[in-house]
Amino acid sequence: MKFFDLYPENFFSVLISPNKRIYIEALFVIRKAYQHSAIISKEDLVSSLIANLENQILDLEDEEGISALEDNLSGRAHFLIRKFLETGWLEREQDTQSFAEQFVVPVYASKLLNVFYDLVSGKMTEYNGFVYSAYSILKTADIERDEYMYDGLRQAHRLTENLGNALRELLANLRFYHQRLQEQVEVKEILAEHFDLFRQKISDKIYHPLKTFDSVPRFKNRILKILKDWLTNPGLIDEIALIAHKRGYDLDPDTCRQAVIAMIGEMIDTYEGIDQLLKSIDKKNAAYTRASVERMQYYINTERDIKGKLVEILKKLPNINDKAGEKEIRRLSNNLPLFRQSYTDEESLYTEPARRKEHSPGTTDLYSLVNKEEFEAEMNDFKKRLGKVYTHHKVIEYIMEQLVRQGVLRAKDLKLGADDDFIRLILACVKNDEPDVPYNIEFKDDYLMVNGYRIPDLLIAKKKEKIS
Numbered sequence: 001m002k003f004f005d006l007y008p009e010n011f012f013s014v015l016i017s018p019n020k021r022i023y024i025e026a027l028f029v030i031r032k033a034y035q036h037s038a039i040i041s042k043e044d045l046v047s048s049l050i051a052n053l054e055n056q057i058l059d060l061e062d063e064e065g066i067s068a069l070e071d072n073l074s075g076r077a078h079f080l081i082r083k084f085l086e087t088g089w090l091e092r093e094q095d096t097q098s099f100a101e102q103f104v105v106p107v108y109a110s111k112l113l114n115v116f117y118d119l120v121s122g123k124m125t126e127y128n129g130f131v132y133s134a135y136s137i138l139k140t141a142d143i144e145r146d147e148y149m150y151d152g153l154r155q156a157h158r159l160t161e162n163l164g165n166a167l168r169e170l171l172a173n174l175r176f177y178h179q180r181l182q183e184q185v186e187v188k189e190i191l192a193e194h195f196d197l198f199r200q201k202i203s204d205k206i207y208h209p210l211k212t213f214d215s216v217p218r219f220k221n222r223i224l225k226i227l228k229d230w231l232t233n234p235g236l237i238d239e240i241a242l243i244a245h246k247r248g249y250d251l252d253p254d255t256c257r258q259a260v261i262a263m264i265g266e267m268i269d270t271y272e273g274i275d276q277l278l279k280s281i282d283k284k285n286a287a288y289t290r291a292s293v294e295r296m297q298y299y300i301n302t303e304r305d306i307k308g309k310l311v312e313i314l315k316k317l318p319n320i321n322d323k324a325g326e327k328e329i330r331r332l333s334n335n336l337p338l339f340r341q342s343y344t345d346e347e348s349l350y351t352e353p354a355r356r357k358e359h360s361p362g363t364t365d366l367y368s369l370v371n372k373e374e375f376e377a378e379m380n381d382f383k384k385r386l387g388k389v390y391t392h393h394k395v396i397e398y399i400m401e402q403l404v405r406q407g408v409l410r411a412k413d414l415k416l417g418a419d420d421d422f423i424r425l426i427l428a429c430v431k432n433d434e435p436d437v438p439y440n441i442e443f444k445d446d447y448l449m450v451n452g453y454r455i456p457d458l459l460i461a462k463k464k465e466k467i468s
Contacts, residue, residue, distance in 0.1 A: 008088035
């Protein structure tokens with residue numbers, strides 16, 4: 001089902017209307033009446049709207065549906081009822097005996113009204129109640145091990161979700177008040193914000209009970225013990241899944257089993273991560289309190305010393321970007337050490353790059369600079385010398401000469417006197433896989449330094465000789 005398959009298209013139009021403040025108050029009146037009676041009679045609803053909004057409904061602005069005949073309390077109350085019927089906040093229901101007109105609040109509207117009311121009234125959240133209730137349910141289910149275990153698990157999972165959501169909402173509220181602090185520019189505004197709003201709605205009602213009652217850390221470990229015992233008991237998981245299958249949770253028993261494991265896993269993750277969430281809440285609360293005190297101290301002292309007075313004078317100066325302001329600043333600079341201050345940004349150090357000139361390299365015949373016969377003769381001589389130094393025979397001789405002396409040759413005992421020896425060792429390692437070489441090389445994992453050369457830790461032995 002999609003969202004607007006459940007909610008009417010114009011459902012939220014009352015919240016963007018010019019009369020939105022009156023509409024929301026009227027909806028709260030309807031919510032209160034609906035809590036006392038599931039079916040509200042038309043006479044009672046009209047009376048409640050008039051009694052609670054006597055002064056406000058006469059301030060309704062001109063809107064389609066408001067006529068001159070409704071310029072009285074009763075007419076305006078009837079208009080509000082018609083408005084809510086049109087937008088889906090109310091539904092009409094007729095009494096089967098007296099045929100009197102009655103109203104009910106739809107489920108989707110009732111849930112939203114409860115959310116709006118809790119946000120406005122700052123409803124106290126029982127964090128400790130969530131934890132203790134979840135522990136009591138799980139403890140009873142663990143002791144009884146009866147057909148109600150699945151119901152207990154679902155209820156404990158719902159309470160755990162509520163706990164996590166409530167703690168995240170508390171963190172968001174602390175962040176909200178911290179950000180609002182930047183908008184306060186008067187000491188009385190900061191005090192009113194802190195004591196009249198933050199202390200009453202957040203600190204005293206939510207944060208202080210959360211920190212003074214220890215049910216969260218007290219029952220957390222007990223809950224985790226029960227859940228982990230269940231999770232490591234495959235037979236118990238199967239029994240709970242079978243109960244869920246019988247209750248019609250899903251037609252597939254394997255799906256029920258996966259759902260049970262998922263609920264237990266989510267609860268374990270929530271309680272294991274709750275300490276980190278509580279630390280974030282404490283950190284944000286301390287930051288807000290510290291910022292409130294510092295901002296209040298700043299505004300208390302900013303106008304009492306010479307610095308504060310100079311700041312107020314500079315605030316009254318004209319805009320330096322204007323011609324008149326620039327002239328005034330220049331005049332004041334003759335007597336005061338005033339200068340213009342600016343800041344760096346991503347464009348400050350930017351300079352337009354110079355265009356590259358196309359380069360057309362000329363051709364040079366390198367062979368024309370040297371004698372071809374001399375160059376070829378020198379290259380041939382170099383190749384001969386290179387072949388004499390690093391021939392296959394020389395590499396084998398270099399290794400076998402040391403093997404004859406030591407029997408088994410370790411890396412630390414290698415003779416590496418110069419670069420030629422190092423190159424011969426490299427070639428010996430490369431030739432290790434060739435069938436005609438009379439040695440085997442075994443490589444270790446480490447490296448070591450031998451006479452200034454970094455080589456692998458290796459072991460060289462003659463072929464057909466056991467390496468110890």
